Amino acid sequence: MKIYGGYSPDFANRDVLKYLTMVQPTPESNGTQNGQGTIQIQVKTANTEVVIDGLIFDRGNSIAYNPKGEGQPEGVASAMMQPIGTLGIGGPDLTQEVLTTQTAQIYLENPNCNLTVNNCAFINAPNYGIRGMFGGSKVIINNCIFINNRMAACEITKGGLANSEAEVHFTYNTVLFMWSRLKSFEDMGYGYRYMTGINSYVSNNILGLSIFSGLDRTRVDSDKNKEAKRITTAENNIFFLNKQADLTIPGGGKFMRIWANDFDDVEQLAKVSGNKTLTDPKIFKGIINEAYLEGFLSAAYEEKTSYDPNSSANQFRQAMGMNMTGTINSKASMFANRYPWKEALKFFGAMEGYGAQNIK
Structure with a gap:
């Protein structure tokens, strides 16, 4: 099975960024999928x-955003994303009632294939972005952009026969x-997650602006x-303003946080040459949405707790042998707000030799 987008209406020419082939679900599509992905891949014939x-x-159009406008920094297209299963507003102009469903954009349903x-x-x-169990031999994810993903960009776990080997090549993304x-x-x-049962080769990517870390190597096989x-x-990866680390590994109680210049000391990584921290962020000038960037860098969460054991309600509860109660109010300045999809396409070709290149 091969799906190619980017063709002109008469199929005479192919230009992925000119003749856009969109997979852009509407709010009405939420809940209609039969499984865990916008596209699901299930293959039973080996070596397909x-x-x-x-x-x-x-x-972006099928996600529910906060209907009260909470968590919307100045200049950002939408309020923050609502929790999965919570009503909010969405649609192209943010006027429709939307209930977000928890699905990946590509979900692997243990396909026995080679996937590119x-x-x-x-x-x-x-x-x-891409998630699931893989029952085949080889996955290549190359020259793609992952912009504004909740949870992680890519998480592929070993499926199929227990004694078979599988590998993922995550390159130029x-x-x-x-x-x-x-x-x-x-x-x-996270950006890319190294999952158990999978040999992962990660190179020439731009991995930045993750709430936790660009790479996650905390999963350990029990065998x-x-x-x-x-x-x-x-x-040969470029790391850029990840919040807590460029790489997380087991240890330290709640994971060890490693920055790119210390990768040489990480025994879990077989090869670590050429990794760099971005030293000239001006390379993204005119490419990255600056309001979104500023909101992300300043993103904060706070809670306020209110508990009064002497309130009339709690005094009554205590007299009746009931638990006393309090309230917690929480807010975030930003969370998974909509990123303008047309602007996201500018990241193709942003940095020669790293990340997604111009599509030829």
């Missing part, structure tokens, strides 16, 4: 070649604005022999 090339995924995802855009993903599970910023918010044979690499 599956190619997805030149598609623009954008879930090339020249695609994954924008405004409410629950991962631009991964920016990865958001946490919830507005409290407590967990998730020590399998873990010892597992190959994970990180080479």
